[in-house]
Amino acid sequence: MSDFPFLTSTIEPGDAVAGFSCGIHPLDEYFSRHAISNEAAGIGRTYVFRRRNEDDPSLPVILGYYTLSMALAETAKVAQVIEGKLPKYPMPVALLGRLAIDKRAQGRRYGELLLLDALKRILDASMILGCTGIIVDAKDESAERFYTRYGFVTITRDQWPRRQFLPIATVRTAFEERETL
């Protein structure tokens, strides 16, 4: 087990009906209707950030959540692969598909806490799994700005959600510097 104090734990059946609401319908609906079933089916994992003893008791029980899964990134065009211009094999990446904070808990930098929690989980996993980096799906401009602030680079610009990428080596360096303090 890691000595990193993870803030989150895996979703439990009661969480779906705890009244989580970030104000973005698809993210709320996913949490209340699909997160548990996807978890059971092994299609990604949902990590939940619950109110802690030191938090304001007026805050909701579920402060936020994020979803993680492994993904294989590959090009749609086979021709360039054959020509050797692009990698022959799919690139393994971690997909941070959703990250949401309850609207009653926003403005407390919980988004940053959740992002760092997710990055550390991915970094731990990368030590035993091939993982070239992290892809996030930014649902709107505000989300894209949020991830960009931490170094994510937008790699698809034509449609929403926009995909952004951060190499695992960048994350590793950030946490290694943390260890040497």
Add this chain to the structure above:
Amino acid sequence: MRIEATIPDNRATALVQLAAELQLSRSQLIDEALALFVKAVLEVRRGRRLVMLDPSTLQPTCELATPTLAALEWAQRPVNLELPDSAIEDMKKLMNTAPAPNTRLREAAKRTRQ
């Protein structure tokens, strides 16, 4: 076989205390812990989950997870992401010359230590 490992101080303290409490040698304790972990890895690879059962109801009370087990679970069914060529090229460039973490990421990682 004799092996050597480096573990955090708090874990080492817990190991020594537990061995004394259970009247086991450290080797016995580590052997049993490893056997349990190997079993957990094998079961997770078969798509199973590791949970604690309430003996009165036989219902799961909590799930046990470690970064390794979680990683194995994610790897069970990877999602296929079809990306435009330009995106794959951008990713390749970033991987080949990974940028140093920016100030925001560096500071945020530092704060997780506090």
